[in-house]
Amino acid sequence: MCSVINRVKPIHRVAALSLRLKANTEGSSSAAAQSRRLCPGVSSTVEPLRPNSRSYCSGTAKPEGLLFRQLFEMESCTYTYLLADTKTREAVIIDPVLETIDRDLNLIKQLGLDLKVAVNTHCHADHITSSGLMKKRLVGLKSAISKYSGAAADIHLSEGDKITFGKHHLTVRKTPGHTDGCATFVLGDQSMAFTGDALLIRGCGRTDFQQGSSTKLYQSVHEKILSLPKECLLYPAHDYLGQTVSTVGEELKFNPRLTKSLEEFEKIMANLNLDRPKKMDVAVPANLLCGVHGL
Numbered sequence: 001m002c003s004v005i006n007r008v009k010p011i012h013r014v015a016a017l018s019l020r021l022k023a024n025t026e027g028s029s030s031a032a033a034q035s036r037r038l039c040p041g042v043s044s045t046v047e048p049l050r051p052n053s054r055s056y057c058s059g060t061a062k063p064e065g066l067l068f069r070q071l072f073e074m075e076s077c078t079y080t081y082l083l084a085d086t087k088t089r090e091a092v093i094i095d096p097v098l099e100t101i102d103r104d105l106n107l108i109k110q111l112g113l114d115l116k117v118a119v120n121t122h123c124h125a126d127h128i129t130s131s132g133l134m135k136k137r138l139v140g141l142k143s144a145i146s147k148y149s150g151a152a153a154d155i156h157l158s159e160g161d162k163i164t165f166g167k168h169h170l171t172v173r174k175t176p177g178h179t180d181g182c183a184t185f186v187l188g189d190q191s192m193a194f195t196g197d198a199l200l201i202r203g204c205g206r207t208d209f210q211q212g213s214s215t216k217l218y219q220s221v222h223e224k225i226l227s228l229p230k231e232c233l234l235y236p237a238h239d240y241l242g243q244t245v246s247t248v249g250e251e252l253k254f255n256p257r258l259t260k261s262l263e264e265f266e267k268i269m270a271n272l273n274l275d276r277p278k279k280m281d282v283a284v285p286a287n288l289l290c291g292v293h294g295l
């Protein structure tokens with residue numbers, strides 16, 4: 001978990017990451033196992049990966065007056081993010097998961113936060129959002145999702161919309177490609193971005209269902225995410241290897257998919273051969289209804 005450092009300039013965590021990758025390969029006997037772990041971006045035939053370690057982001061800075069928590073749901077390897085204004089206590093939650101609703105609501109209560117918006121980066125295929133149920137349990141809470149997602153919510157977001165909490169805000173950037181309704185949320189000072197499944201650490205979201213398009217994804221990621229300042233911290237919706245945060249600079253150098261040409265990227269994406277998410281048939285219809293029948 002990130003410690004409180006009231007500085008705006010983020011510190012790169014390349015050194016910590018390379019140490020973690022080294023540690024991950026130790027004790028792994030086969031070359032295949034090593035390459036699986038070192039090259040998540042091009043993994044395709046891999047068994048579901050469970051993190052056997054977590055990287056640690058205590059060196060990451062954040063704007064003054066911002067409370068930030070990165071929370072993890074182990075079954076779907078989903079990150080939920082809680083952001084709040086330390087003074088007004090107004091808060092936003094990004095991609096909350098049904099299974100961890102009690103943990104999240106308990107934390108919100110313990111921290112004395114006033115949760116205003118539960119926002120999803122897209123209509124998830126692998127887990128059910130808790131945003132609909134959260135609304136039933138927190139009076140006044142609003143749900144939000146991109147207007148291109150086709151999903152029900154109180155607020156349908158468009159390019160450039162701002163989600164405000166106290167003195168902070170997140171700006172909405174459309175990043176279609178994994179799904180048509182994918183959005184990335186960029187903190188006002190561009191020091192952090194929440195990329196959903198558009199950009200994963202050293203990878204990206206798959207493009208083989210839910211209106212997926214590798215051509216669109218390549219364009220979205222380059223134009224809307226990798227064009228942010230190099231030190232901008234990137235927080236994805238999932239990680240299957242225990243990685244917690246990246247930066248634009250790191251992904252521009254090391255992303256094994258998105259550093260390629262568009263043609264090569266399209267080929268990689270067409271050949272991932274990933275299994276369908278196990279919960280997809282339940283999760284998509286539920287998420288189209290904000291996770292519950294009726295808001």
Ligand SMILES: N[C@@H](CCC(=O)N[C@@H](CSS)C(=O)NCC(=O)O)C(=O)O
Nearest residue numbers: 048125126197203204205206276277278
């Ligand atoms: N095994 C998991 C699903 C894993 C998966 O498909 N992840 C998605 C993001 S959730 S829609 C993805 O885009 N992965 C890209 C990749 O390269 O892994 C399950 O059964 O739920």
Ligand SMILES: [Fe+2]
Nearest residue numbers: 124125197205
């Ligand atoms: Fe997804």
